[in-house]
Amino acid sequence: MFTQDVILENVLVCLRDMIPGAETVGPDSDMVDDLGLESVKMMDLLMKLEDDYDLSIPINILMDVRTPRQLAASLIGYLEKRNGPV
Amino acid sequence: MGLYDKFSRLAAERSSLQSLDPSPFGTRIDVVYSSTRGRIGGTDVILAGTNNYLGLTFDEDAIEAARHALTVEGTGTTGSRMANGSYGSHSALESELATFLNRPSVMVFSTGYVANLGIIGTLAGPREVVLLDADCHASIYDACTLGGAEIIRFHHNDAKDLERRMLRLGDRAKDALIIVEGIYSMLGDVAPLKEIVDVKRRLGGFLLVDEAHSFGVMGANGRGLAEEQDVEDDVDIILGTFSKSLAAIGGFAAGRSSEMEVLRYASRPYIFTASPSPSVVASVRSALKTIAARPQLREKLWSNAQRLYDGLAALGYSMGPRVSPVVPVMVGSKEQGVKFWRALIDQGVYVNLVLPPATPSGVTLVRCSVSAAHTSVQIDQIIEAFAALRPSLKLTA
Ligand SMILES: Cc1ncc(COP(=O)(O)O)c(C=O)c1O
Numbered sequence: 001m002f003t004q005d006v007i008l009e010n011v012l013v014c015l016r017d018m019i020p021g022a023e024t025v026g027p028d029s030d031m032v033d034d035l036g037l038e039s040v041k042m043m044d045l046l047m048k049l050e051d052d053y054d055l056s057i058p059i060n061i062l063m064d065v066r067t068p069r070q071l072a073a074s075l076i077g078y079l080e081k082r083n084g085p086v
Numbered sequence: 087m088g089l090y091d092k093f094s095r096l097a098a099e100r101s102s103l104q105s106l107d108p109s110p111f112g113t114r115i116d117v118v119y120s121s122t123r124g125r126i127g128g129t130d131v132i133l134a135g136t137n138n139y140l141g142l143t144f145d146e147d148a149i150e151a152a153r154h155a156l157t158v159e160g161t162g163t164t165g166s167r168m169a170n171g172s173y174g175s176h177s178a179l180e181s182e183l184a185t186f187l188n189r190p191s192v193m194v195f196s197t198g199y200v201a202n203l204g205i206i207g208t209l210a211g212p213r214e215v216v217l218l219d220a221d222c223h224a225s226i227y228d229a230c231t232l233g234g235a236e237i238i239r240f241h242h243n244d245a246k247d248l249e250r251r252m253l254r255l256g257d258r259a260k261d262a263l264i265i266v267e268g269i270y271s272m273l274g275d276v277a278p279l280k281e282i283v284d285v286k287r288r289l290g291g292f293l294l295v296d297e298a299h300s301f302g303v304m305g306a307n308g309r310g311l312a313e314e315q316d317v318e319d320d321v322d323i324i325l326g327t328f329s330k331s332l333a334a335i336g337g338f339a340a341g342r343s344s345e346m347e348v349l350r351y352a353s354r355p356y357i358f359t360a361s362p363s364p365s366v367v368a369s370v371r372s373a374l375k376t377i378a379a380r381p382q383l384r385e386k387l388w389s390n391a392q393r394l395y396d397g398l399a400a401l402g403y404s405m406g407p408r409v410s411p412v413v414p415v416m417v418g419s420k421e422q423g424v425k426f427w428r429a430l431i432d433q434g435v436y437v438n439l440v441l442p443p444a445t446p447s448g449v450t451l452v453r454c455s456v457s458a459a460h461t462s463v464q465i466d467q468i469i470e471a472f473a474a475l476r477p478s479l480k481l482t483a
Contacts (some may be wrong), residue, residue: 033095038443045296047220047239058215058236 008072027069100121110439123460131436132464134454139303139411141459142333148369155368160274168357175367191341199225200329201337204355210235218265238437245281252289260290268300268311283320294323302377332373332454387458397469413454423450433471
């Protein structure tokens with residue numbers, strides 16, 4: 001159930017909730033430069049994903065993440081590294 | 087692409103605020119008259135934007151001790167304790183702090199920031215997990231990054247959320263580091279240490295409490311929040327700074343067991359930086375004696391805090407969650423905040439402007455800090471300044 005696409009879709013929904021007027025956010029929007037998301041907000045977003053999936057995901061996975069697509073990929077990468085293929 | 091290009095957004099944002107004089111991000115206090123009075127440009131101000139909680143920056147004993155140390159030990163140590171050797175006064179300060187805190191082991195660092203890097207960054211290696219309060223100070227985040235540990239945040243002051251996140255970790259929770267602060271520097275609220283300790287007793291973990299803003303300020307003897315909440319035996323390491331109630335610069339870690347001593351040989355921020363200057367060590371030793379000898383300083387601090395909190399609340403301002411030496415006042419938008427802060431200086435009151443993202447939950451606030459050295463008259467003058475500006479701020483308090 002944790003496919004990259006499912007996670008990506010959830011990330012986009014969360015972002016649209018968090019940022020007023022961000023309907024145009026897409027998988028490759030730059031969350032910092034285009035959406036003006038501060039690093040604290042990125043960490044809050046991750047906290048919400050942890051709760052949605054009832055999983056532990058460290059903020060370390062946010063390093064080098066700029067876009068929703070990269071976030072989904074990084075998250076899946078972490079889970080696979082910890083638990084084997086998901 | 088130039089190296090500085092990545093800062094262009096930041097530069098643009100800051101330059102719009104920097105054109106103000108004085109600027110909230112480059113305030114220059116041109117003259118410091120005392121621990122509570124100074125001059126900014128041509129305006130005399132009450133200093134209510136410091137961390138000078140006990141007002142000891144001009145304490146005569148501390149100044150005399152520092153002066154004496156300068157004369158007999160010189161201006162600096164010129165090296166690190168590991169490579170160049172400790173001075174007797176470093177060790178004396180460590181043992182005096184250990185006695186004060188009733189703990190077997192204390193390590194002194196060059197700043198509080200470095201203490202956090204040196205303890206957390208060394209204990210929490212790549213195989214460890216750290217659970218930290220989401221509102222923890224930047225030095226704690228940086229320390230975790232330095233060590234390479236996995237960082238899991240829990241909701242601010244929410245022990246249930248900590249528990250939920252520890253349960254998710256399964257067996258790894260037993261050796262996880264849990265990090266919280268005593269008093270939080272922006273909202274002045276305090277950690278629910280009893281509840282956090284309760285989670286720790288059930289699920290394991292190693293608890294560090296950064297008492298930067300609460301050391302000397304809370305507890306019957308000034309040992310901090312852990313003393314106040316009677317959970318000192320459950321706190322594995324207390325972290326602190328000399329830059330606030332102790333009125334100088336430096337930091338410390340106090341271990342519940344002497345196991346911590348091994349970090350002297352492993353902690354790079356302890357080893358690879360110069361040790362604190364003799365005059366600094368001397369003034370801290372003196373201030374520590376004063377804290378132990380004069381609990382009335384703490385009483386005065388808290389009665390000032392209560393007076394300011396009540397006065398501002400009565401004006402209808404939206405305030406922090408509890409009476410505390412840190413008194414935040416919400417001031418609306420960023421633009422309103424900048425104007426308000428500026429107008430307070432014109433009224434003769436210097437406080438700190440704090441803008442998001444440095445503030446929790448995206449609010450703009452002015453952060454007032456109270457000192458034991460403030461007179462009741464000064465506290466009332468601060469309240470009057472806020473009263474004069476109240477009509478300019480349309481707030482639904
Ligand atoms: C919670 C906390 N920890 C650590 C520090 C760093 O202390 P220092 O200023 O001594 O480096 C501060 C202060 O800025 C702080 O608020």
